Amino acid sequence: MELIEAIILAVLAASTPLLIAATGELVTERSGVLNLGVEGMMIVGAACGFAGAWLTGSIFIGALFGIVAGMLMSLVFALMALGLAVNQVATGLALTILGIGLSGLIGAGFVGERIAPAVHLSIPGLTDIPLIGRVLFGEDAFVYFSLALIISVWWFLYRTRPGLILRACGDNHVSAHALGYPVLRIRTFAVMFGGACAGLAGAYLPLAYTPFFIPGMTAGRGWIALALVVFSSWRPGRLVVGAYLFGAVTILQLHAQGWGVGIPSQFMSALPYLATVIVLVLLSRARTGGSTAPAALGTVFVPDR
């Protein structure tokens, strides 16, 4: 019992940064922009988030620092890829490289410092229910926020007019422009939202996952988030499935290795990736037709004025 509860808690903790970062990237890509700089924005968010929390002693302000840092990084991307119509793939990769260097610089003075991690919810009575109590009512604020975020994004994309316009920009920017929608402005907002989410996801790591900062602590999570967006065929519901599945297999294979299952550890380490790919491919096979990717994804748009 204790073990199962511990595993579920660990799964949620491991999945949350993936879910937050992937949610932001999903919105960005739905607007037609491919920002490969998620890893870079995350790691800068981690460094700034830790710096903010260490300096002020507040996890909340640390998270805000992370969000603003991710957003500033994404503005660099927006300036290049949208303002100057530079190739989005190259810009995104450059942003990641910039972010890794920048985070090392910002975080250099904080390596080895510790902070008190984000507090977990505690409701007397509810949190004490065996097995599900801590899972449902004993998480930190990031976990609840990430779920609220993906639900809000789903609602925004499919139930609101601005969401429809955003999807339209991603499907066909020429048509959207012809109908009079400010494609580049909408995309800039989408990119900034993606940056804010990546920054927050990065900040989650030193603020809640491990209460200290080390350089390169995102360890490729930004790339996983990017892959999740693609494999979820740009659907919020599948994104949740993919993110939790990835987190679950990551944790389970660690435990399995601990128990001494006779499978090579390299294979076990590859298992989360394999499982996520297989499940999401099976999911997307069930689609009814049409294009799953936003048709204008990654293409440069220069309005004729």
Place this chain on the structure above:
Amino acid sequence: MQAHQRMLDPTPNGLHSDESPLLQAIGLTKHYGDFLANDSIDIDIWPKQIHALLGENGAGKSTLVKAIYGLIQPSAGEIRWQGTPIVLSGPSEARSRGIGMVFQHFSLFDNLNVAENVALGLDRTESFKDMSARLEQVSKTYGLPLDPRREVWQLSVGERQRIEIVRALMQDPKFLILDEPTAVLTPQEADQLFIVLERLKAEGRAILYISHKLAEVKRLCDTATILRGGKKVETCNPRLETAASLARMMVGSEIKEVKAAAADRKTTVPRLVVNDLSLTPSEAHGVRLEHISFELKGGEILGIAGVAGNGQDELFAALSGERLSQDPGTVVIEGIAAGHLSITQRRKLGAAFVPEERLGHGTVPRMKLSENALLTGHAASGMVHHGFIDTAATLETVDRATETFDVRKAKRDPEAASLSGGNLQKFIVGREILRNPAVLVVCQPTWGVDAGAAAVIRQALLDLATAGAAVLVTSQDLDELAEIADRIAVMFHGRLSAPLATSEATREKLGLLMGGSRLEPKEAAHAVGT
């Protein structure tokens, strides 16, 4: 002199002497750098009139309507709406004033459904439910049936256009701009559109109608303004003009009549034979080809009519070798069973192919013309020696195509995407014809191409047949097929009708076949005999 008087007449047809124009453009000028796209254009739009805007590609029609619709800001001149000068900040202001637009390249979103597409074109913040109800009502009122829940990629071209028109009508526009609305429609669909337009006119709306099809303009429009090279040439009553005189004003010189090929040119050698070709579609929404058979002799042009999406694309893929057939004998080129051969192998047999889509299928948009010439000419046209590209030979092909087919371009070897539709099509057709093919399969040769370029392309096809090649033309333009084809067959749901001799293929007969009816057996048997 007579023309001059007509130009000065402020009230065409003497209709609205006591009213003012709904919209006036006065001295409208737009330049991009040094290039004058619109040079001081005046145009008056009156209510209750269908006003044609004519001109070749690049004459400035699109620039003018974009300025009127607020998509671009004019460099000089003014636009008056109901007598007062206005500056349009963008399309949504144009829409709120009562200007609607139906785009040539539909401004639709493939992965969104019909209702969502309509909602995107409306500014009013009514609820989605109210909007859907209104959509149903408008589409019923005007006889433009639409299913709001279907996604656009599932719809035919005609249905897509209906979305555009319904979307524009839902704003209750006083003035509606249509940019080449019939370019992609069957005659029947076009007729239905004309009924809607006549009705809109009767309701007191003004319509600006851009088209290349002069017969249509003469039939439908009350006034015509002709642009050439960014300037207004004339405003006239198209009913008092002939198609030839309108074309002359558009082009600035006589358009060459397409000379019919000699009657006795037919040879007896079959160069392209298709035997009982059946093919399951490779795509989820493709059409199954069923038992297609025909024989095409040298010197002959066979036309294939039909509404788009009835298997023409699949037939092209099977003939060109983009899809291979299990049975080699289903496609025979120059007497050799070729159903299992690749595109390159078929080209080596003397076949050449021009697909419907110019950009992305016929050419790689971001590659130079010489590189695009290489892509179809590498196997059989001496452009590759010992594995190395003969750049001079590829450039020479470009030059020859440019010269022979009057391809107009900014530099010697530009990217394919930088050419206008008509010029790119002339290049693609030219590229294949210069290879002296024994068999040419061409889809929609003049789709969205201006009158001058269309005449050049049709003449080239006729000349090629006269020289002894077998030519297969798929087209939705029945006038085009009547002009160049010896026999016409119709595709419907993946089946090909027996070919009719062009002299017997009336619009009514073809229209029936395109709608899926069968002709009387006697008639069909007779047609086979020709």
